[in-house]
Amino acid sequence: MSRYLISGGRVVDPASGRDGHADVLIAEGVVAGVAERIDAPDAERIDASGAVVAPAFVDMHAHLREPGREDEETIASASAAAACGGYSAICAMPNTDPVADSASVVEKVWRAGRAVGLVEVVAAGALSRNLEGHKLADLGEMAMSPARVRLFTDDGNGVQNSLLARRAMEYLAGFDAIYAEHCEDAALAAGGQMHEGERASVLGLRGIPAEAEEIMAARDIALAKLTGCRLHLLHVSTAGTVELVRRAKAEGAAVTAEATPHHFTLTDAALDGYDPNAKVNPPLRTGADRAAIVAGLADGTIDAIATDHAPHAPEEKDQELTYAPPGIAGLETALGLTITELVAPGHLTLMQAVARLASTPASILGLDGHGGPLAPGAPANVVVFDPHGSVTVDPARWASTARNTPFAGRVLTGRVLHTFFGGSETARDGAPLGAAVDA
Numbered sequence: 175m176s177r178y179l180i181s182g183g184r185v186v187d188p189a190s191g192r193d194g195h196a197d198v199l200i201a202e203g204v205v206a207g208v209a210e211r212i213d214a215p216d217a218e219r220i221d222a223s224g225a226v227v228a229p230a231f232v233d234m235h236a237h238l239r240e241p242g243r244e245d246e247e248t249i250a251s252a253s254a255a256a257a258c259g260g261y262s263a264i265c266a267m268p269n270t271d272p273v274a275d276s277a278s279v280v281e282k283v284w285r286a287g288r289a290v291g292l293v294e295v296v297a298a299g300a301l302s303r304n305l306e307g308h309k310l311a312d313l314g315e316m317a318m319s320p321a322r323v324r325l326f327t328d329d330g331n332g333v334q335n336s337l338l339a340r341r342a343m344e345y346l347a348g349f350d351a352i353y354a355e356h357c358e359d360a361a362l363a364a365g366g367q368m369h370e371g372e373r374a375s376v377l378g379l380r381g382i383p384a385e386a387e388e389i390m391a392a393r394d395i396a397l398a399k400l401t402g403c404r405l406h407l408l409h410v411s412t413a414g415t416v417e418l419v420r421r422a423k424a425e426g427a428a429v430t431a432e433a434t435p436h437h438f439t440l441t442d443a444a445l446d447g448y449d450p451n452a453k454v455n456p457p458l459r460t461g462a463d464r465a466a467i468v469a470g471l472a473d474g475t476i477d478a479i480a481t482d483h484a485p486h487a488p489e490e491k492d493q494e495l496t497y498a499p500p501g502i503a504g505l506e507t508a509l510g511l512t513i514t515e516l517v518a519p520g521h522l523t524l525m526q527a528v529a530r531l532a533s534t535p536a537s538i539l540g541l542d543g544h545g546g547p548l549a550p551g552a553p554a555n556v557v558v559f560d561p562h563g564s565v566t567v568d569p570a571r572w573a574s575t576a577r578n579t580p581f582a583g584r585v586l587t588g589r590v591l592h593t594f595f596g597g598s599e600t601a602r603d604g605a606p607l608g609a610a611v612d613a
C-alpha cells in the first residue's frame with residue numbers, strides 16, 4: 175500500500191480542534207503522523223501549500239439508483255462521483271427498485287459499495303414496506319444485518335400516518351437508530367411544481383406551501399420528544415423549519431437537521447426560465463428562507479450539509495417542467511457551493527464548513543473512522559482541497575452518470591485536489607482513480 179506525505183497544507187480538523195499548518199503522513203491505510211514537519215523520503219510527496227487538509231466528507235443523503243435504475247447512476251458511478259467531490263462515505267437512500275426495506279436489499283447495497291471500494295456506502299433503510307407508509311419495514315433485521323443500518327427513512331415520501339411514525343420511533347429508540355424524515359404533508363403538496371408564492375403565480379405553476387414541510391417537522395419533533403427517538407430532518411428548506419429545529423434543540427430534544435447546497439444557494443427565482451434542472455423536492459424557496467438556512471448552518475441549528483444527490487436520465491429531465499422529475503445531482507459541486515456561498519462571503523469559517531461536511535454527519539451516523547479526528551492510527555479518510563481555486567461546473571466531465579444540475583457553466587471557488595479513502599487515493603483533481611471505477 176502506498177505511502178503519502180501531504181506537506182505544507184493547512185490542517186482543518188473539527189474533531190480535534192486543530193487548525194494550522196502541518197504535514198500529514200498516510201501509511202498502511204492510516205494517518206501515520208500529523209506534525210509541523212515530517213520527513214518520509216520513501217513516501218509520495220503531495221504538495222499541499224495553499225491547500226486545506228481535512229477529514230474527507232460524509233454525505234448523509236444520496237440517491238445511487240442501484241438497484242433498479244442503473245441507466246441513471248450505479249453504486250460504482252456514484253462512488254466515483256463522491257470520491258471526486260471529496261467524500262469518503264455516502265448514505266444511500268432506500269427508494270430503489272426493489273426498495274431497501276429488508277435485510278437482503280440493504281446488505282446487497284452495502285456489499286456492492288465495498289466491492290467498488292472508493293467510498294464507504296452506508297445503506298439507509300426504509301421505514302415502511304415498499305415506502306407505502308402503511309406497515310413498518312423490517313427495521314430490526316436491517317439494523318442487525320451486516321449493513322448495520324443506522325438511519326431509516328421513507329425519503330421521497332413523508333410518513334403521512336402519525337401513528338405509524340410514532341410506532342417507528344418507539345421501535346427505533348430501542349436500538350438508538352435514527353428516524354429521518356422527508357417532511358411533506360402529501361395533501362398540501364399534491365400537484366405542486368415549485369414553492370407556493372408570488373413567483374409560482376406569475377409562472378402559472380402550482381405551488382407547494384412552506385407549511386407542507388413545517389407541519390410534518392413540528393409533528394415529528396413532538397413525536398421525538400414523546401418517544402425519545404433520535405430524529406433527523408432531511409433537506410430543510412424553509413425558515414419556519416429552521417426555527418422549529420432551533421427551538422427543539424434549545425429544549426434538549428434529540429433532533430438534527432441537514433440542508434442541501436442548492437437550498438443555501440438558490441431561490442425560486444431559478445425557475446423563472448422554467449428550467450427543469452431547478453425543479454427539486456422540497457422546492458427552492460424564497461430569499462428569506464435561503465437566508466434562514468445560511469444562518470442555521472452558521473449557528474449549528476443545521477448540523478450537516480447533505481447533497482440529496484438525485485441523478486436523472488437526460489430524457490427525463492429534458493421535458494416540460496411539469497413532467498420532469500425533481501432532483502439535482504450534487505456530489506461534484508458540494509464543496510464549490512459551500513466555499514462560494516458560505517465561506518467566501520464570511521457566513522461560515524472553514525472549520526465550520528468542514529464540520530458540516532464531514533465531522534458532524536459522521537458523528538450523527540456513528541461512522542467511526544470518518545469525519546476525523548486526523549490522529550495517528552485513524553483510518554486515512556482525508557481530503558485535500560484548494561479553498562481559493564476556481565472550477566467551472568462542467569457536467570460532461572463528471573464521474574457521475576448524471577448531468578442534471580442548474581449550476582452548469584457556473585464558476586465556483588473551492589476545488590477538490592485529492593481524496594483518500596482508507597489510505598488509498600481515490601480521486602485526483604476531479605478524476606477518479608482506482609481499478610474498480612468501471613466495475
Ligand SMILES: [Zn+2]
Nearest residue numbers: 329330356408
Ligand atoms: Zn427527500
